[in-house]
Amino acid sequence: MKIPLKLKEEIKNVENTQFIERRIILPVNIIGRKIVGAEFIIDTGCPYSFINYITLLNLNLPKNECKVKKMVIGGSLVDIFSIPTLKLYLKTEKGEIFILKTDCLNVAMPSEANEKEKAHAYTLPNILGLDFLIHHKLKLFLNLSENVQYLEV
Amino acid sequence: MIEFPEELIKQKLKEAEEDIDWFYENKKELRKRYCNMFVAISNKNVIAASRDPEELVRKMKELGKEDAIVEFIEPENLIVVY
Numbered sequence: 371m372k373i374p375l376k377l378k379e380e381i382k383n384v385e386n387t388q389f390i391e392r393r394i395i396l397p398v399n400i401i402g403r404k405i406v407g408a409e410f411i412i413d414t415g416c417p418y419s420f421i422n423y424i425t426l427l428n429l430n431l432p433k434n435e436c437k438v439k440k441m442v443i444g445g446s447l448v449d450i451f452s453i454p455t456l457k458l459y460l461k462t463e464k465g466e467i468f469i470l471k472t473d474c475l476n477v478a479m480p481s482e483a484n485e486k487e488k489a490h491a492y493t494l495p496n497i498l499g500l501d502f503l504i505h506h507k508l509k510l511f512l513n514l515s516e517n518v519q520y521l522e523v
Numbered sequence: 524m525i526e527f528p529e530e531l532i533k534q535k536l537k538e539a540e541e542d543i544d545w546f547y548e549n550k551k552e553l554r555k556r557y558c559n560m561f562v563a564i565s566n567k568n569v570i571a572a573s574r575d576p577e578e579l580v581r582k583m584k585e586l587g588k589e590d591a592i593v594e595f596i597e598p599e600n601l602i603v604v605y
Contacts, residue, residue: 406589407590409539409592461536467533467536
């Protein structure tokens with residue numbers, strides 16, 4: 371079963387130099403106490419998976435008080451806390467719903483830092499890393515030059 | 524965990540996907556007004572914006588739009604690598 375991913379890109383012009391920012395996005399509904407729409411960035415360079423602070427607030431979920439680990443993500447020092455099991459609802463290429471019940475996700479919270487670093491940490495995206503792909507036995511197919519990208523279950 | 528009807532989930536997933544597409548298609552234009560802010564998007568519209576994530580979630584609750592997509596709009600000259 372294939373779950374389509376989206377390749378999103380933005381062209382930025384910075385001081386006469388063009389940068390193309392590309393991201394591989396998975397749109398989902400996350401269900402905890404309610405339904406929340408969200409996007410995850412697929413990041414095979416990241417060993418862990420997490421939701422960001424705003425998604426946690428939006429889901430109205432508690433985080434556990436016990437810190438799991440500290441990480442530097444995108445230059446920001448964050449504390450990773452575990453959260454309750456969540457259900458992710460994904461759309462297959464046939465338009466059906468595929469449900470993933472997962473306890474792979476944690477939440478990334480700004481660590482003790484100055485206000486600037488804290489503000490930056492809040493802007494981190496939701497990320498699906500290698501642990502998620504391995505735990506749920508998902509295969510990742512990318513042929514970006516042909517605009518082909520999907521997860522296979 | 525609460526169970527929701529499948530049709531509702533399908534509808535919400537379709538809306539989320541459309542709102543994500545709309546955000547990326549319009550990000551440059553949105554940046555002019557909402558640079559360095561979190562925006563909540565629902566039905567291809569920005570329904571709330573704030574620099575403070577907690578305030579944004581409060582606004583979404585007040586609007587009854589807690590299922591909106593939330594995005595952060597970074598400045599154009601900030602190249603972000605995770």
